Amino acid sequence: MREIITDVAIVGAGSAGLSAAYQAASAGADVLVIDENARPGGQLFKQIHKFFGSKEHQAGTRGFVIGEQLLDKVEKSGAKVLLDSLVYGLLPDKSMGVISKGQNYSVKAKKIIIASGAKENYMAFPGSTLPGVMGAGAAQTMINVNRVLPGERILMVGSGNVGLIVSYQLMQAGAEVVGIVEGAPKIGGYGVHAGKIRRAGVPIYVGHTVERVFGKEEVEGAQIVAVDDKWNKIPGTEKTFDVDTVCLAVGLNPMTELVWMAGCQFDFIPSFGGHVPLHDENMETTVEGVYVAGDVTGVEEASSAMEEGNMAGVAAAEALGYLEHEEAERRKQEIRGRLNTLRSGMFGAGRRSAKEKQLEDMKSYLAAHKRTAAEQKEEVFFA
């Protein structure tokens, strides 16, 4: 097996991983980013809507433009990006198993940053496995990245931001969205997005759920039904739609497999998508030298993923001696400020308190235990 040795190895070339790479490499570290896709950017290039937030978060700029700017910065920073390469394992001595274009490699790094993102939740109902039922993010990938329509008449399930944004983007791509179904009594996402949908004449059925999807080999139609405040279906309220595609926008969950493999401790925070790794202000987990950033630490959005990536990159560079403590602290202070702004307001406040709990739980853990050192872990591992 061939061996690659580097200062910092980063899993995932999405918003978080690329930001971390830029920070660590521009501080002088030797950085390798590994991603299984043929193109870098993770979920960024499918986000063609304008971002929210303040000026420093490039509010008003579209996601894919931010992606191009980020790639440019990473390239100039000297970080290497290894594409078409899957990280299939992570050992306690911080070596990773990587399969790259059919070749097996062992990547050894002093610091590892796991920025593997999240995957879409599934929802079960009769017909939910039929081809034509897909994640809303899958439809978004198809239209905005691959430029192929997944269907012509679409029913969207879920009215959070992803459901609203993707519905609008499906219409921009030329599909017809017949309606959005929302189980809760009110719309989940931002009013701005819901307003656009409503103005386009798409009905949003709050207090409704999917009863079933019809079809032999693929989706041929869907039926929805109203639910009461205890989520019981109300007979007689069924509505049937002639659709060829049903998109599920029912949340995301963090891709934590490698973090578990590394032996990190976890928290359970439902609003972040379930099990999320404990980490400190530097994004370092309970295993020394293993950092996390982005959706894998709890599902938020691209702007906060970038800031967490920045934080992990600065912290790793500092720990390796590439940044003086004062300079690192100054940069971290700025990043923390921006993260706090992102986690404020009507929709951000919940995420802020969830993040505070995660940081608190990390503190209690560290008060009771020592952070696992890589070597120590190894002994246990091979004992």
Next chain:
Amino acid sequence: MRVIEHPILDELKDQKKVTLYYNGEPVEAVEGEPVAAALMNAGIRVFRTTAKRHEPRGIFCAIGRCTDCMMIVDGIPNTRTCVTPVRDGMRVEKQEGLAPLKPQA
């Protein structure tokens, strides 16, 4: 169906067209796009059947995470077509259940 014109993204042009073979039939594709996108563009949405109940499956996540889109690509079964780029002349077959692993030459 391709999304050619778009209110925000650039118009789609200068794409290198190649041919892949789906169950032996030629399908026009764009070089480098995921196999799943080329098939979907051609209106093919059933990619495989499950091993026990022989139920149809197509794409679910489109980013390589769910394995719903696995097909036999150039003789290799269980290939996730949503993250496998198209090459000219590629052979893609619908996968029925657990396709046997063919010894590689």
